[in-house]
Amino acid sequence: MLGVYSRASKRGGRSLVSLLTSFVLALGFLLFGGVPTLTAAYEVPTGTWSNPVNDTSSISFPSGLTATVTSSGRTDVTGVSTLGAKEWADGMYSPASMVTSDSGVAFLVNTGTCAASGTCTGLGTLTVTFNRPVRNPTFNFAGLGGTTGGYHWSALHAVLTSTTPGVTLNRASGNSQFAVTANRVTAVEDRTGAACVTVGNTGYTASCGGVQATGTSSTFSFDISAVFTPVGGIGSNSHDTGDEVILTVTVPQDFGDAPSSFDQTQAAAHVISGLYLGSGSTEDNANVRNATTSPNAGAGATGDSDDAFTSLPAVVAQTGATYSRTVPISGVTATSTVCGWLDFDRSGVFNTTALSGEQACATVAAGATSATLTWTVPSGASVGSTYARFRIGNTAAEITGKPTGLATTGEVEDYPVNIVAMPTITLRKTTTAGTGGAFDFTLTNTRQTTGTVTTTASDTPTQVDGDTATAGTQPFTAAAINTAVTIKESQLASGWAFSTASCTSGGTSVGTLSGTTMTLPAAAIVPGADIVCDYTNGQPAISLTKTAGSLSGLTAGSTLPYTFTVTNTGQTPLNSIAITDSKIATVTCDATALAIGAATTCTGTYTLKQSDVDAGQVVNNASVSGA
Structure with a gap:
């Protein structure tokens, strides 16, 4: 039979057939069989679990996140294995693109003190601890189940009960034996076999599948128990029986959605941790392992449900002016860093040099609900459509100067923004x-x-x-x-x-x-x-026509009226129209301003002098001016 594991030699004619404990977090009611799988996270460790020391084994993720598994009581961390060690079937584990060679850590739940029938409690604990809080990790378990040997024999399997406050368990995938409730990982049929695909002499397979832990924590803990079911007669047990379980872990990621040129060699991606821009984040890239490009990249930067802003106001290309955004944030339980980048020169990448002016950062304390970022518009700001990126994380070194790359906490959001010209x-x-x-x-x-x-x-x-x-x-x-x-x-x-x-x-x-x-x-x-x-x-021009009226008499003191016609003959309006006459002291005009082509009439009166009578004529000159 596949999956046999023993910590002791055969005794009393009984052989140990190991069970692989499926370690999962469950949400809701019992699920099994052909239930549709949940969307699963996908940053997966690239190395192998460390060899156990003092019931402890660890593994690292590409982002720098680490997971450490520890056990206590009658549950031991026993070795390093692979996810396919208990047999493999497509779709059994989550995400769907997990592979048989994915590194797993093996646990043994020692059941030698249990009765041959019924529930056996108090078998210790299993704990997975991350170096940062993680939201909704997925645990895959292979080989939960087995049997005892002998004439009278029993089927047995471990049961994991979640004890982490605020966390519920959700069945993400699995074979027909894999059962999950809101706080428990178990088997549909207690008469389990030892392998995930091959049906044993109990008539059933082991319980194998994936569980998503819904909630945010850095520690996910389980109490361990077991169930014994007699298969032959009254059943049997011995001191050396146990259920071996192989565990793998994946975590969800959030990606940006600006065009792919902004990804460079590694797209901005965050392990989802409960630290957000806005009020939350969505899991992206559910079935691609350790992606270097964003699955959401696009010209509209609308591939993700970002909620920090509805949209961004335009940036004015005014050199030296400031552009500020107050970024709403949530889930800040420790000092965190918020940074933003604006592609001012519209080069298709976010520049990080001090001279580019494209980065703005702020440090926020625990409990903060917003961060204000301010940019100074550089002289190279280019008018047109461009993009802005915002990132938040608990580790400044993962955020400051890093518009791309992996981060162990936080979120990334991208937005289109316009740079508009000065008037x-x-x-x-x-x-x-x-x-x-x-x-x-x-x-x-x-x-x-x-x-x-x-x-x-x-x-x-x-x-x-x-x-x-x-x-x-x-x-x-x-x-x-x-x-x-x-x-x-x-x-x-x-x-x-x-x-x-x-x-x-x-x-x-x-x-x-x-x-x-x-x-x-x-x-x-x-x-x-x-x-x-x-x-x-x-070019201004003006004309003047002067007409004499009838004398009132031919003696000194008689009067002679004059009429003046002034016409604007130029291409500009004229103002301050005035007539100067060598004989008449005062000339009065109907209008002193003339539009182009307009005319006005002016009048004045001259009183004859004796010299005019003696000369027999009156000689006078008139001129007109305007501005």
């Missing part, structure tokens, strides 16, 4: 009925505060270069958001006058004009705003 102002100059320049501008709250332009085509806008240090003609870029910008046409080319100015943002008029100064309000200077401002200049 820009495209400033354009138009000259009507001709070209000209240079025209000078002075601006406030822009990175470059002056600009000069000469138009190149009549009635066609010519853009003012707002960044002379960059090739090509560039818009002006705001120096700070939510702060007003002013634009002043500070110097006009000779022969030209200011006509109009207007600004639009997204098709909506913005700004207030006073003289030649346009003020764009702070509310318009927002991330991503693209404001277009047009200044128009024309």
Whole structure:
């Protein structure tokens, strides 16, 4: 019969057929047979269990997590074995991709003091201790069951009862004999055999399968008992009987979900431990052992149910500005480290050098519920879609400077985020009925505060270069958001006058004009705003027509009325219309401001002098001005 194990030689004609104790944590009611398997965790040790010393054996995981198995009482840690040592069937263990060669540690439950029938309690304890808290580990057990020898014989199997507070057991997989309740690992039929596949002379196999321990702890403990069932007559037992069990352990992992370029040689992955970003984490990569790439990687970073944030606000590409996020955290039972990375340069990897500015970290004390991370936007921030990553862990060395790699505690979450441009102002100059320049501008709250332009085509806008240090003609870029910008046409080319100015943002008029100064309000200077401002200049011109009326008489003191017609014949509006006449002290105009093409009438009266009568004529000159 397979799986025979004995700590003593045969005695009294009885042979020991060992049982492999299935060590599991159970949740809920009794499950057996063809029940669908649970999703199982998957970081598995890559080495072998250490040779037992003082009933203790240990093994390490790739992340640095360690598991140590100890026993007490009549239960002994006896050696190193493999998961397939008690026979193998696909789907018997969890996760489904476990293999026969996976290292296992063997336990022997000594049952020599038990009666040949009934339950035998007080056979010691089994304890699995991790160096960090672990949530929902999976324990696989091979070969729970066996028989005694002799004419009168009994079937026997160990029973493991969970004693860890807050932990329940769930059947994850197993053969038809494997039974799990909320706190117990046992067999469906007590007449167990010794092998997981081959049916023994009892008519049944051993109990073999996987158990998920639902709960978070660093220690998972079990009380050990056994059940004896007479098979032949009154049954039998002897001092050297026992049930041997082979145990393997796996743990759940959480992965990020940013695109695969961010994985580099080892994706960010955490043993799920009860320490969270937000309020919890989900197990990922359930059936791939020790993966180096994330199963969730994707352009949307939506492959995981991250809950620290719904989304991230845009980052403004304002060099030297700060970007802060308050990260909700939970399950902080010890000093922990929270770090975040922003791919500012959109290179597809998270840089860790101090000069990159892509990392921000904070240390939090036990009981903390949030951590604030603050980045200073570097000069190399690239406008467009990018990604952010957040990690939390109890061990700073696993988190700080480590946007990738394995961690023994905590969680990783990835989010898409946009880097948006600073507000820009495209400033354009138009000259009507001709070209000209240079025209000078002075601006406030822009990175470059002056600009000069000469138009190149009549009635066609010519853009003012707002960044002379960059090739090509560039818009002006705001120096700070939510702060007003002013634009002043500070110097006009000779022969030209200011006509109009207007600004639009997204098709909506913005700004207030006073003289030649346009003020764009702070509310318009927002991330991503693209404001277009047009200044128009024309060449001013004016005409004057003077008409004399009828004299009131031909003697000194008689009056002569005059009518003046003033017309704006240029390309710019005119203000401060004024007429100067060599004979008339006061000329009054109906209007003192004229739009392009508009006209006004002015009047004045001259009183004849004796010299005018003596000369027989009146000679006077008039001129008009406007600005």
